[in-house]
Amino acid sequence: MKKKILMLGNSHLVIFGFRGELIERLVKEGYEVIVAFPNGPFGEGKETSWKYGCRFVEIPMNRWGKNPIEEFLLLNKYKKIIKAISPDIVLSYTVKCDIYGGIACGHLGIPYIPNITGLGKGLAEGSWTKIITTALYKKAIKNAQCVFFQNSQDKKFFEMSGIKFNRSKILPGSGVNLEKFKALPYPNDGKVVFTYMARVMKAKGIDQFLDAAKTIKAESPNTEFQICGYCEEDYKGIIDEAAAIGVVTYHGLVTDVEKYEMMSSCVVLPSFHPEGVSNVLLEAAASARPIITTNRPGCRDAVDDGISGFLVKERDSEDLIDKIRKFLSLTVEERTQMGLAGRQKMEKWFDRQIVVDAYMNEISGIVSDIN
Numbered sequence: 067m068k069k070k071i072l073m074l075g076n077s078h079l080v081i082f083g084f085r086g087e088l089i090e091r092l093v094k095e096g097y098e099v100i101v102a103f104p105n106g107p108f109g110e111g112k113e114t115s116w117k118y119g120c121r122f123v124e125i126p127m128n129r130w131g132k133n134p135i136e137e138f139l140l141l142n143k144y145k146k147i148i149k150a151i152s153p154d155i156v157l158s159y160t161v162k163c164d165i166y167g168g169i170a171c172g173h174l175g176i177p178y179i180p181n182i183t184g185l186g187k188g189l190a191e192g193s194w195t196k197i198i199t200t201a202l203y204k205k206a207i208k209n210a211q212c213v214f215f216q217n218s219q220d221k222k223f224f225e226m227s228g229i230k231f232n233r234s235k236i237l238p239g240s241g242v243n244l245e246k247f248k249a250l251p252y253p254n255d256g257k258v259v260f261t262y263m264a265r266v267m268k269a270k271g272i273d274q275f276l277d278a279a280k281t282i283k284a285e286s287p288n289t290e291f292q293i294c295g296y297c298e299e300d301y302k303g304i305i306d307e308a309a310a311i312g313v314v315t316y317h318g319l320v321t322d323v324e325k326y327e328m329m330s331s332c333v334v335l336p337s338f339h340p341e342g343v344s345n346v347l348l349e350a351a352a353s354a355r356p357i358i359t360t361n362r363p364g365c366r367d368a369v370d371d372g373i374s375g376f377l378v379k380e381r382d383s384e385d386l387i388d389k390i391r392k393f394l395s396l397t398v399e400e401r402t403q404m405g406l407a408g409r410q411k412m413e414k415w416f417d418r419q420i421v422v423d424a425y426m427n428e429i430s431g432i433v434s435d436i437n
Contacts, residue, residue: 068098069433072153074163076129078109084240084345088422093119100151107296107319123147127162144170155432161186168206177432180207181214184364185223185340203229212428216342219363239343241418247352249409250328252402258394259290261330263346265298271336272301277383279313282390294320327353331401332393335359338380343367348416351408356401358389374408
């Protein structure tokens with residue numbers, strides 16, 4: 067009988083966008099794979115699951131919700147679904163899935179591997195939500211077979227917070243598919259295009275990007291500023307105003323990422339969100355695009371400052387503007403070499419197959435113990 071693997075996430079993108087290669091490998095090696103997440107703006111699950119040869123279970127959730135009753139009901143959903151499926155191993159991604167999936171697996175005695183894809187607002191904010199989230203994590207991951215972290219700072223935070231776990235490994239983020247994201251020819255058409263490619267939200271630095279766009283566009287008319295991303299927060303009116311006067315171009319949620327990487331001179335992500343390792347930055351670097359991002363965990367991991375891009379201070383529009391000016395002072399050849407340095411970094415440290423192999427090793431060990 068096939069061993070069952072259940073994967074829990076909070077969106078189509080989290081499961082298929084960043085773990086599709088793992089699903090393919092599991093199916094190829096004879097595992098039955100079930101994926102569970104809410105349908106939403108990033109995609110529907112049923113059709114994609116069929117293409118991957120796995121099964122889809124929808125679990126609606128409010129990704130940012132803090133209502134205790136809603137959260138209790140979500141935990142019960144996880145318990146019921148996991149009990150009904152009776153998987154041999156559960157893999158989880160993102161905070162709520164890690165916590166509620168872990169608690170449910172603990173109650174049911176099911177082997178469990180959470181992936182800490184970032185601290186999330188619950189742990190990053192210094193409030194009652196941090197106290198509650200810490201307590202829930204202590205309960206959720208104490209019996210996990212292995213906890214995967216995406217950067218060493220997040221692991222240290224868990225340890226300093228007294229969140230105990232049996233074993234852990236640090237992965238290179240979610241890795242990046244180096245076949246899908248190939249080094250692209252660097253543009254040399256006289257324009258310099260800066261692209262924000264992420265969910266549109268305050269913590270991802272959209273305010274700093276808009277500030278920089280207004281200043282730099284006035285100074286350098288040959289520059290363009292693009293925004294590609296779903297509005298997670300209410301920025302549509304602000305962006306429309308900036309677009310109306312020619313400061314930015316807003317493309318909304320894009321599925322053909324390569325098209326926008328191709329026309330970009332530099333990818334800019336001034337995020338102060340508690341990232342694991344930003345997939346946007348890994349994909350940009352793999353595409354041989356220079357990066358400007360913040361000097362914080364999850365962002366700086368993807369760039370070598372001054373070599374494959376520039377690091378800026380968090381929440382600091384002036385520093386971002388200065389770094390964009392510095393980038394504009396470079397020749398096209400220097401920018402090209404900066405992008406190629408980023409590609410080399412991805413090839414050396416961030417190949418997604420490293421992540422897939424780490425999962426397969428852990429899963430094989432658990433299956434051997436079961437047998």
